Amino acid sequence: MAKREEGWFGKAAEKMVREGKSLLQAALELEIPISARDAENVARTKAFQVALWTERHKYYRELAT
Numbered sequence: 410m411a412k413r414e415e416g417w418f419g420k421a422a423e424k425m426v427r428e429g430k431s432l433l434q435a436a437l438e439l440e441i442p443i444s445a446r447d448a449e450n451v452a453r454t455k456a457f458q459v460a461l462w463t464e465r466h467k468y469y470r471e472l473a474t
Contacts, residue, residue: 417441418451418460426464432457 424435433448451457
């Protein structure tokens, strides 16, 4: 995936972590045109996993303070 396509990963991961949404739901709310199959494929990429881990870490750090 190109860097510009990965730009929405962080925003989608934040919605997933904070609001308990799936990647597909988060992408659709961000007006990212994506199919269910594409969402499944993106969710398995290393770049998205890093973004999701980062957002989880930020969220849990906020809860701890």
